[in-house]
Amino acid sequence: MAMSESSKTCEQALETGYFGPYGGQFVDESLKKVLDELTAAFLKYKDDPEFNAELAELFNHYCGRPTPIFHCRNLSEKLGGAQIYLKREDLNHLGAHKLNNTLGQALLAKRMGKTRLVAETGAGSHGTAAAATAAMFGMECVVFMGEEDIKRQHPNVVRMKMMGTEVRAAMSGQRTLKEAVDEALAYFVENPDVFYVLGSAVGPHPYPSIVRHFQAVIGKESRRQCIEQIGRVPDYAIACIGGGSNAIGLFAGFLDDEEVTLIGAEPGGRSLDPGQHAASMTLGVPTVCHGFKGYFLPDENGDIAPVYSISAGVDYPGVGPEHCQLKDTGRAQYVPVFDDEAVEAFMTLSRTEGIIPALESSHALAHAIKIAPTLPKDKTILVCLSGRGDKDLELIMDLKNL
Ligand SMILES: Cc1ncc(COP(=O)(O)O)c(C=O)c1O
Numbered sequence: 001m002a003m004s005e006s007s008k009t010c011e012q013a014l015e016t017g018y019f020g021p022y023g024g025q026f027v028d029e030s031l032k033k034v035l036d037e038l039t040a041a042f043l044k045y046k047d048d049p050e051f052n053a054e055l056a057e058l059f060n061h062y063c064g065r066p067t068p069i070f071h072c073r074n075l076s077e078k079l080g081g082a083q084i085y086l087k088r089e090d091l092n093h094l095g096a097h098k099l100n101n102t103l104g105q106a107l108l109a110k111r112m113g114k115t116r117l118v119a120e121t122g123a124g125s126h127g128t129a130a131a132a133t134a135a136m137f138g139m140e141c142v143v144f145m146g147e148e149d150i151k152r153q154h155p156n157v158v159r160m161k162m163m164g165t166e167v168r169a170a171m172s173g174q175r176t177l178k179e180a181v182d183e184a185l186a187y188f189v190e191n192p193d194v195f196y197v198l199g200s201a202v203g204p205h206p207y208p209s210i211v212r213h214f215q216a217v218i219g220k221e222s223r224r225q226c227i228e229q230i231g232r233v234p235d236y237a238i239a240c241i242g243g244g245s246n247a248i249g250l251f252a253g254f255l256d257d258e259e260v261t262l263i264g265a266e267p268g269g270r271s272l273d274p275g276q277h278a279a280s281m282t283l284g285v286p287t288v289c290h291g292f293k294g295y296f297l298p299d300e301n302g303d304i305a306p307v308y309s310i311s312a313g314v315d316y317p318g319v320g321p322e323h324c325q326l327k328d329t330g331r332a333q334y335v336p337v338f339d340d341e342a343v344e345a346f347m348t349l350s351r352t353e354g355i356i357p358a359l360e361s362s363h364a365l366a367h368a369i370k371i372a373p374t375l376p377k378d379k380t381i382l383v384c385l386s387g388r389g390d391k392d393l394e395l396i397m398d399l400k401n402l
Pocket of ligand 1: 096097122125201240245246312360361
């Protein structure tokens with residue numbers, strides 16, 4: 001299969017740090033030095049057979065990979081259109097895709113002789129993955145989490161503490177994911193001996209390339225499984241977008257298959273009015289934040305605007321640079337999905353298939369539920385079910401009076 005322009009852009013970003021005009025390394029000189037060491041280690045080990053054998057062993061025996069794809073027969077029949085399949089990243093150890101990335105980054109940290117990790121988290125999925133990885137590798141770990149998210153995703157806070165991680169509350173601004181990234185980055189600047197395990201495909205170069213590399217296992221497995229189980233690649237591949245790591249992981253498997261329509265479902269929140277959503281692709285503008293250039297939501301003064309989503313893991317005001325380039329080239333589409341649509345999708349999947357999805361993943365599912373009835377029955381939609389919904393049960397119980 002010929003390499004598409006999008007795949008070439010991603011290869012070039014390893015060298016240049018840029019996906020088209022997006023990405024880069026907007027950090028001060030001291031951090032640049034640390035990031036250069038990280039880039040060198042990543043380039044050295046990413047194709048190293050021993051490194052990859054160790055990672056594959058962890059994927060298979062710690063994560064539980066490969067995760068299956070599942071044909072939602074009941075849901076597809078109920079909708080009366082395209083066939084919906086799920087890539088079951090919820091079946092990873094700890095219940096989300098985040099572990100793919102923390103294992104890869106911790107292995108890099110080990111090769112670099114680092115013994116302390118720092119991470120940010122929104123929903124707590126990345127935080128718990130970092131905590132588990134640190135426990136298993138015998139490393140120390142500090143996780144920054146917005147005070148607001150500590151309240152709304154409490155089960156994950158308990159899990160992190162249980163595994164020996166120190167959880168620090170991010171108390172500035174809206175006290176959600178953006179502030180957790182702000183404070184983790186500040187901690188990293190002050191403690192350059194620490195390894196920053198970034199949880200999404202955002203941040204300064206080389207993080208978007210690193211996170212994409214480790215999450216690409218989602219797309220590679222999915223492509224092989226679709227061909228084995230369905231006989232061809234899907235017509236649509238849909239994933240939710242926080243910073244964009246599960247989506248870029250899924251898309252990576254299909255970028256060169258021009259016939260696959262790639263769709264990112266981003267948080268439309270309560271509405272598309274200012275402050276009511278986190279739809280950076282729909283309403284954002286190219287801006288520098290968190291050390292990279294990407295689509296971010298600005299306020300009237302050009303600062304980063306307050307954002308909102310019912311779902312802590314997608315409540316972020318920007319999107320990673322590769323997605324920004326995929327939007328501009330038209331290779332991927334990005335659509336807002338509203339809170340109530342995500343909650344309905346959460347309930348629908350739980351009740352038709354006995355699978356309780358994370359609220360983040362429910363955004364992708366909601367878009368699949370929207371388009372499936374408009375498509376013929378022989379079309380297929382693959383949805384990345386990035387996580388399981390146990391962490392969201394209290395919120396849904398209150399909302400639905402269960
Ligand atoms: C289950 C789950 N899915 C998706 C996301 C969004 O992150 P990303 O866009 O990096 O995949 C999160 C973030 O915490 C999450 O917990």
